[in-house]
Amino acid sequence: MDKLVIRGGLPLSGRIAVSGSKNAALPILMAAPLIDGGVCYENVPRLRDIHTTLRLLTLLGCETEFEGNTVQVKQANELQFEAPYDLVKTMRASVLCLGPLLARLGRARVALPGGCAIGARPVDMHLSALEQMGARFDLDSGYIDGRCKKLHGAHITFDFPTVGGTENLLMAASLAEGETILENAAREPEVCDLANFLNACGAKIHGHGTSVITIQGVDSLTSCTYPIMSDRIEAGTYMVAAAITGGSLELVNCPTHALEAVIHKLRDMGVHIQDDSDDAIVVTARKTVRCVDVTTLPYPGFPTDMQAQIMALMCVSEGAGTIKETIFENRFMHVQELVRLGADVKCTTRTAFVRGVEHLQGAPVMASDLRASACLVLAGLAAKGTTEVQRIYHLDRGYEAMEEKLRSVGADITRAKEA
Numbered sequence: 001m002d003k004l005v006i007r008g009g010l011p012l013s014g015r016i017a018v019s020g021s022k023n024a025a026l027p028i029l030m031a032a033p034l035i036d037g038g039v040c041y042e043n044v045p046r047l048r049d050i051h052t053t054l055r056l057l058t059l060l061g062c063e064t065e066f067e068g069n070t071v072q073v074k075q076a077n078e079l080q081f082e083a084p085y086d087l088v089k090t091m092r093a094s095v096l097c098l099g100p101l102l103a104r105l106g107r108a109r110v111a112l113p114g115g116c117a118i119g120a121r122p123v124d125m126h127l128s129a130l131e132q133m134g135a136r137f138d139l140d141s142g143y144i145d146g147r148c149k150k151l152h153g154a155h156i157t158f159d160f161p162t163v164g165g166t167e168n169l170l171m172a173a174s175l176a177e178g179e180t181i182l183e184n185a186a187r188e189p190e191v192c193d194l195a196n197f198l199n200a201c202g203a204k205i206h207g208h209g210t211s212v213i214t215i216q217g218v219d220s221l222t223s224c225t226y227p228i229m230s231d232r233i234e235a236g237t238y239m240v241a242a243a244i245t246g247g248s249l250e251l252v253n254c255p256t257h258a259l260e261a262v263i264h265k266l267r268d269m270g271v272h273i274q275d276d277s278d279d280a281i282v283v284t285a286r287k288t289v290r291c292v293d294v295t296t297l298p299y300p301g302f303p304t305d306m307q308a309q310i311m312a313l314m315c316v317s318e319g320a321g322t323i324k325e326t327i328f329e330n331r332f333m334h335v336q337e338l339v340r341l342g343a344d345v346k347c348t349t350r351t352a353f354v355r356g357v358e359h360l361q362g363a364p365v366m367a368s369d370l371r372a373s374a375c376l377v378l379a380g381l382a383a384k385g386t387t388e389v390q391r392i393y394h395l396d397r398g399y400e401a402m403e404e405k406l407r408s409v410g411a412d413i414t415r416a417k418e419a
């Protein structure tokens, strides 16, 4: 397994280009079985989860090609309907193939995604919404076995604005009979990117970006070429990298419009942010950056995927603050690793109490999930001495060429093999 070796204390300075969004690319690629003919996807980040998704599409009978940051997918004649456990267990987002397969084939057999490091992450809202559209599910030896004649429109209200649930239902409803209304739908920018992609293929979706989305089913969807939006969480991570090292970074291809809550919170902490352009942002640390209180919320609130990263910054900021995690039940595994670096953080299940310290001290630490690993890299960039972040296969799921990007703006960071 690989690790990252970081010699901290160097202020970052320069320009980083933000890659395509993992969390937009995954559902948009999963929609491929819905589309007649081939689809060309641009600005696709080269990530482990993307390769996993392409492997799944191949298993389902699609032909895929990944050159640079462009993916071509075309359906072979015979679509399959099974997503095997060996693959689903490595990427919970595989459950996003449920909606497309039921809409296209009337059949889907998807391994029930086990929990993952950050929580149980059930799919009950996906299933109950699809049942309202006429699907029936059995649980058979760890697989969700779904069947339907032809999905029909329904008026669905989610108990919680589930991102994946909204995405599965957008894809299912695009080819269903009649009108579907989704209430309490997720408003995340990645959900909007999926809706925009489906509309570019001929779907009739309105209201995405608000809590009420209406979809008129159509008979078929046709191919298009689609550029994936930029990754707001990758961008937010590098914004923190500038702040935590006392440096200054310009981020280009940056989805500034989708970062309002993060910009607002970092400004509250005293970070200087210039965001007068649509797709570029300049982040400059000030001498005094102070702790604030953060509560993670569904979009447009502060994103849970930035919780670990802002905690790293608060660990070396003035004063104290609390971080409330309202989306996942176990998303503080980075806390104990930060404490190994000398951070002063105490936490209950859903609330962390952070008191800033003068500086962190480098040490070997272990990543537990994607955003926790990003948090530990950020902490290592700020810490005195050397930090080794182990098990960075977690990081490779969601950050394209992170060490190259950080080295290009002055970080001392190298990848090595764990002993």
Ligand code: EPZ
Pocket: 022, 023, 024, 026, 093, 119, 120, 121, 122, 123, 124, 125, 126, 127, 160, 161, 162, 163, 164, 165, 190, 304, 305, 327, 328, 329, 370, 371, 398
């Ligand atoms: C998406 O996960 C993202 N993943 C997550 O990013 C992100 O943290 C999350 O949305 C929230 O923004 C992708 O887009 C691939 P949810 P998803 O359905 O769809 C519960 C990252 O780091 N829930 O909104 O799984 C669930 O357990 C990843 O890039 C149910 O109870 O999120 C969780 O507590 C991590 N039943 C909460 O809702 C359901 O049927 C949010 O889940 C569905 C969800």
